[in-house]
Amino acid sequence: MNWHRYFDWVTFGAWVVLTVVGLTAIYSATLGPVSQFLPASIQDNFFKQAVFVALAGVGILFIQFTAPRTFEQISYLVYGLCLSIVVATLFIGVEVNGARSWLDIGGFRLQISEFMKIATVLAVANYLTNRRDISAVRIGTALTATAIIAVPAGLILLQNDTGTALVFIPLIPVMLFLSGLPRGVSLFMISPAIIGYLSIVGWGWGLLAAFGITLAIHLIQKQPWLTVASLITGMLLVVAVNVALHQVLLPHQVNRIEAFVNPEVDPRGAGWNIIQSKTAIGSGGLFGKGFMEGTQTQLRFLPEQWTDFIFCVIGEEWGFLGASLVIITLLILLMRLMNNALHIKNPFSQLVFVGAATIFFTHVLVNLGSTMGLMPIIGIPLPFISYGGSAFLANSLFLGICMNFYYHQREITVISKAR
Secondary structure, eight states, rough: OHHHHHHHHHHHHHHHHHHHHHHHHHHHHHHHHGGSSHHHHHTTTTHHHHHHHHHHHHHHHHTTOOOOOHHHHHHHHHHHHHHHHHHHOOOOOOETEEEEEEEEEETEEEOHHHHHHHHHHHHHHHHHHHHOOSSSSSSSHHHHHHHHHEEEEEEEHHHHHHHHHHTTHHHHHHHHTTTTTOHHHHHHHHHHHHHHHHHHHOHHHHHHHHHHHHHHHHHHHHHHHHHHHHHHHHHHHHHHHHHHIIIIIIIHHHEEEEEHGGGSSSSSTTTHHHHHHHHHHTTTTTOSSSSSSOOHHHHOOOOTTTTTTTHHHHHHHHHHHHHHHHHHHHHHHHHHHHHHHHOOHHHHHHHHHHHHHHHHHHHHHHHHHHHHTOOOOOOOOOOTTOOOOOHHHHHHHHHHHHHHHTTTHHHHHHHHHHH
């Protein structure tokens, strides 16, 4: 068998480009002139990341030669194992930046919540494709699938890792919709995020979103109970956001939210991160200032510039062209995953492809939105680029599983037809 003919070179190529860009940016952000302002532990980040890149490369290649049915067969076992470790981490985990989501294993810190994403997608895909009607229309099926996703999200939220927990939420409407959930119900499930976001900008925008989404749901679904539920939920959410902003949240929490809408309100406090990140990206111009020549980066104005704000380093040092290369490569990767989902005729594989694309897209959307000041700063890394060994390894293995399905597409198509 000519294995190279069936290998997913497009996905692998995108992974290589993003990895090289990430390592280059991490090097600049930790070992450039800025290193004089950083502790030795941070200066070691480049070398730590390089180790995980090597491990991930071996893992991706190893996965290609694994029987594709293996991932379906072990999905519940892996889910249960990861869930148990997440629970254990609540008690014996190491706290980093306020989140107790790390385990010390042989000198390495492992964030098991990153691997929980893979386990959750595999488990939900297995559950939904093994229903006899292969449909999420039945309320019991939908609720069970939702619970499989919501339980780990809730546990990770208890670890005080809000960013990672939020990544799980989009999986619920997306995977249920693809398994048969009506479009109107799917829109209703994602409406709180839209209405809540716009309510932060202004209560008028929140009300407009609530009425607009309710009208759309009515036109799509034409079910009175769903229309009424949507309107009531939207109105209550607008009220809840405004009550929270003015009566529940602490002053520093309100400042962070208000700084998202208008960073100049507190330029040296809550608005500092957004102002510095936008300044760095904008100052890069068309071609950038050059490798290790970014003033915002090398003078240590950027917060967490090797993780959550690494896109600012790229924008400042490589300019619009460099930033565009990153965004285009990410889009190619996402489009490739969705295209493979459309062409591989196996329900389990299709859901895994879409689950992976959803998780990666959420990371990209929130990370870029935060660095550009379009969304509140939540703290989510940019896939394959930001520093973080656990995240990089987990994302790479997830991509490896998707590449495995592409590599074995003829085999899994035959299995699907046999069912």
